Amino acid sequence: MWAWWNRQVLQPLAAWKNGSRHLRYLKELERRQWDSPEVIAARQWSAVQKQLHFAYEHVPYYRRRWRELGIHPSDIRQPGDLQQLPVLTKAEIRRHGAELCAEGRDRQRWRIKRTSGSTGVPLTIWIDEEAVQWKTACTLRSDQWSGWRLGERVAKVWGNPEYRQQGWRGWLRNSLLERAYYLDTLGMDRQRMREFIRQLHRKPPGLLFGHAHSLYLLADMMRREGWYGVRPNGIIATAMILHRWQRRVIEEVFGVAVTDRYGCEEVSLIACECEEHRGLHLNADSVYTEVVDLRPTGQDGEAAGRLLVTDLCNRAMPLIRYQIGDVVVPSSRRCPCGRGLPLIERVEGREADYVVTPQGQLISGISLTENFALHIPGAAQVQIIQESLHALRIRLVPDAEFGGPSRQKIAALVEKLFGPQVQHEVELVEQIPQEASGKYRFCISRVWGELAAEAPAA
Ligand SMILES: [Zn+2]
Known part of the structure; x- marks a missing residue:
């Protein structure tokens, strides 16, 4: 009942009062998602061309860079032509x-977004109001794929609830409109979790x-202590792999499928799973994506590469071929749900979550930490930090089984995967520390991260 009132009355009223068109956009976007892949691709490409022309006419940086290279937006006639344009790195944005x-x-009417700098490169991005409203609608569309409907109550496992900094207005807005309550991930202890x-x-x-990972920690505690019986309509996991x-x-604890959502502060939603949970639909209404430098992942003919994102609606600070720092597995499948939005198979991780061997091979941090955790007796949780090309620090949360054989196994694994030149140090900890943002990272490479941040623009 409350959900209906919220959706049909309060949300439209608040949108009207704030002069926001996001609910109107949402209706349009809900219709568009069922268009054929061809119609969606054509509309997306036309938005790319508009953004390129806009950037050339209004943004000094692009005009200067493209002129130096002798390129004009009218030279970019088809997707393959985009490769002529330089890649935009985080280092370039900072400079x-x-x-x-x-x-x-x-x-x-511009809004400022600051990223927490989990790759070590903090950024400031400006977004115009129109784009904020459009992106809000895109996110609402995909959030509802989870089974949740706008207006229903939301429980958030998240750091730093924003409304608490806005006094009674924030409190009122939250309790009437957003209907959210929080487990603050910057202070998660057993008592607060209970x-x-x-x-x-x-x-x-x-x-x-x-x-x-915070959702996982919560579910794991509920499983151990027997707190079953909570059944939300949807669960959305985001902000990390x-x-x-x-x-x-x-899924075992809540009896509901988890919807994996992928995005970032700089461009908001990039991709999200639908109710099929087989790959993530790209948000083609707001971003254009390319996957470059493809390398085999070792799984049946699959390849993964660096993701480049072009923002199609932000006119304040257009990001074009922005190297976001993530590695994804592209897909040419069509989704059985019938939506025409293109897919990616999955997000593999951050570029900084890859370890580089002295032989120049990349090892995905996910499979690495999973391997270590599975094969080392007594390892409850593992974090691997590549300090330099020849030095690894292995942070490990030990349980009762941990001992001499565990250390021997670690030494054997390091030698097998990296070769005898790589040194390692085992650091026993009580828990894996969170990042300032409240996120956990299982693998951090200072080597590959630096390479990515300093890579020359194409
Ligand atoms: Zn689908």
């Missing part, structure tokens, strides 16, 4: 932030939303 902002626009679980029982949420073993535990 040329002001020059990347559009001239002659009303800056009063309070949150009791709240889940008392006020059943329509949606459970959070960082993949959702591992298969995490998904299994979350």
Whole structure:
């Protein structure tokens, strides 16, 4: 009942009061998702061309760079032509932030986004109001693929709830409109987790939303302590890689499929699973993506590569061929759900989550940490940090089984995977520390991360 009132009355009223068109956009986007792949691709390509022309006319950085290279947007006639344009790195954005902002626009209505800099390169991005509204609608569309409907209560496992910094207005807005309650991931201890679980029982949420690993920690505790019986309509895991073993535990405890959602502060939603949970639909209405430098993953003919994103709607600071720092597995499959939006198979990880061997091979941090955790007796959790090309630090949460044989196994694994030149150090810890953002990372390579940040623009 409350959900219906919220969706039909309060949400439209608040949108009208704030002059936001996102609910109107949502209707349009819900219709568009069923268009054929050809219609969607044509519309997306036309948006790319518009953005390129806009950038050339209004953004000093692109005009200068493309002129130096002798390229004009009208030379870019088909997707393959995009390779002529340089890649935009995080380092470039840091160096040329002001020059990347559009001239002659009303800056009063721009919003600022600051990324937490989990790759070690903090960024400031400007987004115009129109784009914010469009992106909000795109996110709402895919959030509802999870089974949740706008207006239903939301339980969030998330760091730093924003409304708490906005006084009584924030409180009112949250309790009437957003209907969210939080487990703050910057202070997750057993007592707070139990309070949150009791709240889940008392006020059943329509949606459970959070960082993949924090949701896993919550579900794991509920499983161990026998807190079953909470059944949200949908669960969305985001902001970090959702591992298969995490998904299994979350789904077992809540009895609902987990929807994996992928995006970032700079461009918002990039891709999201639908109710089929086989790959992620790209948000073709707001971004154009390319996957470059493909390398085999070792799984039946699959390849993974660096993701480049072109933002199709932000005119304040257009990001074109932005190297976001993630590695994904592209797909040419069509989804059985019938939506025409293209797919990617999965997000493999951050470029910084790959380890580089002295022989120049890349090893995915996910499979690496999973391997270590599975094969080392007494390892409850593992984090691998590549300090330099020849030095690894292995952070490990030991359980009762940990001992001499565990250390021998670690030494054998390091030698087998990296060769005898690589040194390692085992650091026993009580827990794997979180990042400042509240996220966990299982593998951090200072080597590959530096290479990515400093890579020359094409
Ligand atoms: Zn689908």
